[in-house]
Amino acid sequence: MSVAGLSHLTDLQVFCRVAELGRFAAAAEQLELPASSVSRAVQRLEARLGASLLTRTTRRVALTEDGALLFREAREALQQIADAELVVGGADARPVGRLKIAVPTTYGPLKVLPRLPAFAARHPGLSFEIHVTNREIDVVEEGFDLVVRLGQQPASALLSRTLEQGTIGVFAAPSYLAAAPPLGDPLDLDRHNCIGFVYPGLARRMDWEFLVEGRHHRRPPGPGPLIISDPMGMVALALAGGGLIQTGHYVVAEHLAAGRLVEVLVPFAGVRRAIVALYPANRRSSAKVRAFIELMTGGTEAARRT
Numbered sequence: 001m002s003v004a005g006l007s008h009l010t011d012l013q014v015f016c017r018v019a020e021l022g023r024f025a026a027a028a029e030q031l032e033l034p035a036s037s038v039s040r041a042v043q044r045l046e047a048r049l050g051a052s053l054l055t056r057t058t059r060r061v062a063l064t065e066d067g068a069l070l071f072r073e074a075r076e077a078l079q080q081i082a083d084a085e086l087v088v089g090g091a092d093a094r095p096v097g098r099l100k101i102a103v104p105t106t107y108g109p110l111k112v113l114p115r116l117p118a119f120a121a122r123h124p125g126l127s128f129e130i131h132v133t134n135r136e137i138d139v140v141e142e143g144f145d146l147v148v149r150l151g152q153q154p155a156s157a158l159l160s161r162t163l164e165q166g167t168i169g170v171f172a173a174p175s176y177l178a179a180a181p182p183l184g185d186p187l188d189l190d191r192h193n194c195i196g197f198v199y200p201g202l203a204r205r206m207d208w209e210f211l212v213e214g215r216h217h218r219r220p221p222g223p224g225p226l227i228i229s230d231p232m233g234m235v236a237l238a239l240a241g242g243g244l245i246q247t248g249h250y251v252v253a254e255h256l257a258a259g260r261l262v263e264v265l266v267p268f269a270g271v272r273r274a275i276v277a278l279y280p281a282n283r284r285s286s287a288k289v290r291a292f293i294e295l296m297t298g299g300t301e302a303a304r305r306t
Contacts (some may be wrong), residue, residue, distance in 0.1 A: 001054035008048070012074045014041035015053065019071045022060045062272040068151050075143055095288040096125035102147040105230045106251045107275055108132045112148070112296070126288055134229055135200055141281060144280040146289050150248075158278040163296045166248045168209060171261045175241040183244075183264050186210050186219060193243030195234045204263075208246045208269040220245070250275065 012183060018027040018038065030037040046053050061227035063071055103112045109132065133135075137147050139158060148163065172180070181191045189208070198207035205226055209220040224243050227233040231247060238245045239260055255261040263269070277296070279289050 008045075010306075011045045011048075013078060014038055015045050016071060016075050016078060017052065018042060019060060019063055019067065022062075026060065033205040072141070076140075085093055095123045095291040096286060098127045098129055099288045100129040100132040100143060100145050100293060101292065102137050102144055103133075104134055104148060104150055105232055106248065107148055107150065110250060111263050115295060119165055119292075123291060126291075134231075139278060144279075145286065146277055146292060148292055148301050149276050149278060151273050151276075157285055159281060161275055161277045161279075161293050161297065163275045163293075165272045166250055166275055167269065168248050168263045168271050169244055169263050170208070170244055171238060171252050171263050172244045173239055173254070174242045174262055175240075175242060175259065177262060177264070184204050186212070186217070186265060186268055189219075189222040189244070192224075193235050194224040195243045196224060196246045197231055197234055197245075198226055199206050200229050209271040210265070211270050212268060214248075216271060225283045 004030050014027065014031065014033075014037075017031055018024055021027050021030065024035055024042075028038045032040065038200065042054060049066075049070070051066040052064050052069075053070060054061045055064055101112075108130070113132075116128065116130070120128065131144075137144060139147055143301060150166075153295070176193070177183075180193075183192060186208070198205050205221065207216075208221045210217050210219070221244075225237065227237065231251070234245045234247060235255070237290070239255065244264070249256075252261050256263065275295055279286075
């Protein structure tokens with residue numbers, strides 16, 4: 001590659017960082033460059049392409065239509081270069097760069113974020129962008145390295161790794177149960193206040209799941225309020241005595257131990273729900289993705305295509 005070609009590649013890297021952060025100053029700080037150098041790199045790129053890539057305001061920059069197209073393609077190309085370097089460097093390559101992941105609002109705060117400080121200390125070359133959200137994310141289009149999702153995932157071009165198998169149960173506060181009708185069977189739910197949940201993008205409340213004589217059964221929950229988007233809202237309402245919820249045991253473990261919630265319908269519990277990491281195939285050799293998966297699994301499970 002010529003010196004000019006290397007310069008163009010550097011300008012692309014600078015442009016992508018500005019686009020990611022939305023500010024020249026932030027990009028300059030992260031790249032450890034003078035702000036004037038960052039600005040000139042983008043200007044050179046615009047002059048070479050004959051197109052305006054960014055619209056500038058006093059506080060932030062936004063991508064033009066041409067800029068958005070270049071950002072999407074350049075980001076993917078730069079990632080491929082990074083992946084190629086990792087392949088040549090082998091499995092012992094050190095995790096470096098930004099790790100951009102998305103985690104659900106239950107699993108993320110309870111299982112991922114508490115492990116992050118120790119993980120960051122072991123890998124000082126990593127920086128982190130953690131999205132705590134239940135929103136459906138386009139992993140490739142939005143430039144994520146990895147997303148964590150709950151439940152078995154449909155077939156796709158993404159690689160998947162099961163981080164763990166969680167179990168679900170039905171829970172309520174003692175104050176609710178003290179005044180509620182008897183509850184010995186899932187059929188009794190119709191007489192109870194059941195706090196339902198709707199994930200973003202779904203038109204109806206989620207079914208509740210039970211094991212009945214070893215077989216998996218689904219049924220709509222009984223009548224009750226709906227929580228939209230964030231299942232931690234269900235937990236808060238249940239703690240206040242608002243009714244029954246069905247969720248993962250790990251979500252309410254602390255409240256169970258403290259007696260703030262009680263598990264009911266225990267003979268019908270035990271349905272397993274996979275917690276899965278999804279990531280693009282072109283990042284299969286990424287040291288940072290591999291390190292994160294090993295953090296969550298201990299490195300005991302092989303990756304597979306879904």
